Amino acid sequence: MKLFLLMMTALLLGGCSGDWGWYVVNPATKSGMNNLSFLLSGLYYTILLSVTAIIISVVVGLLVALPGLSKNPFLRGINRVYVEIVRAVPILVMILWVYYGLPQVADISITVFWAGVIALALSDSAFEAEIFRAGIQSIDKGQYEASHSISLSYTDTMRFVILPQAIKRILPALGNQLVYMLKMSSLVSVIGMQELTRKANELVVTEYRPLEIYTILVLEYLVLILIVSAGVRWLERRMNADEK
Amino acid sequence: MPVDPQSPLISIRDVSKFFDDFQALKDVDLEVKPGEKVVVCGPSGSGKSTLIRCINQLEKHEKGSIIVDGIELTSSKASLNAIRSKVGMVFQQFNLFPHLTVMDNLTLGPIRSKGLSKQQADDMAMKYLERVRIPEQANKYPRQLSGGQQQRVAIARSLCMEPEIMLFDEPTSALDPEMINEVLEVMTELAESGMTMICVTHEMGFARKVADKMVFMDHGEIVEMSEPGKFFTEPDSQRCQDFLQQILHH
């Protein structure tokens, strides 16, 4: 955090001397203020997109992970095929395919937002599935046996015994995925999603100040991700608090 | 369903169990009457755990028949579930749920699989925590308890399902010596209350006091089966004599 503050002041100070033209985003001037709020207005969709996508990808990831844990080779096969295929598709390609291809294949119309959400969620779900599978596999076999011995059903065993312990263990990994998702959401700018990166691109085109504008963009992601990381750490501490 | 006191509650006939090519149980026969206490001993790897795990279906046997309370363990899923809740099991490693309090460990089964209300389950949990003499630990987490206390919680958790049969798989083997007795005392009281029990244990003092029937296993077979008086003084087989020598002079 200290390092970040140092970096930020260094950048700002640097801007006061050299070739920087911070005036484009100087909040003291009217146009600077307008530009700044234009850039920041992308925050809404970056967050909405990432959060919606991560929620869907966690759910899909869990649903894909469960057959991967089965004794049945066919179910395990479904899991493997899904994970291998989805993991092999670059996210940018996935976004283009979902936006331009899926509507034709499925004969539906799809908004930029939902194309972005679906593409990001699909891409990420393969990783979530692997995280869940590893997390669930790390739970001791005795926990299943104890659940069996008190007659819990498979669903109850998962819901009350296995998943609460597994999620605690994979929380750091899930936090990483959210950070990853926030970064990857910038790719949805290519299909016109009005999120942070798209806003910056549009402003660069009118203001010709790529250095300052993209620096602001970097800082926007940096702050966002530092906040998320702090939030995840806080959540981890809270979940572990009852262990003391 | 009322059980004829003379007919066996558990009837194991000619049961074999394989792990791939390895035969862990070889044509095992065992009958347990209602209220009977059976103590199973034998060297490591002799199939003791496998035998009792077959009784509550943690393992599937490949050959022979196991009938519990009149229901054969190969029949419909519904009847298997009915059996499962009649057989309680206590593990060497306790296997408590670490993320739940003692109380929640005890009430999870009754609420989710027996459909009790929270209040009923809580009352039952307190009743059995008092039985195992740790009602004051109700709101702690398992890791805050000693090994002996954890194992007593595990016993109470099984009892909360109100089973007709209790299986114990070396319940004191993971405990520090000074905690063994508190667990054995609870088990002795349970035995005196009339519970049908099968205990895998090498605690021969407990076995002498409690067992109606002693079973000695070796290499997947029941080598010796007799009442404790005979078992400890004049066992038929050499293998059993050697084994008793070893653990009694340990």
Ligand SMILES: Nc1ncnc2c1ncn2[C@@H]1O[C@H](COP(=O)(O)OP(=O)(O)OP(=O)(O)O)[C@@H](O)[C@H]1O
């Ligand atoms: N899941 C399994 N897969 C393969 N082999 C197994 C499995 N479980 C047990 N076995 C083997 O079956 C044999 C009997 O095991 P079991 O656990 O029943 O022995 P035990 O008498 O309980 O021994 P111990 O006193 O060490 O607990 C052992 O040789 C063991 O290696």
Ligand SMILES: [Mg+2]
């Ligand atoms: Mg064993």
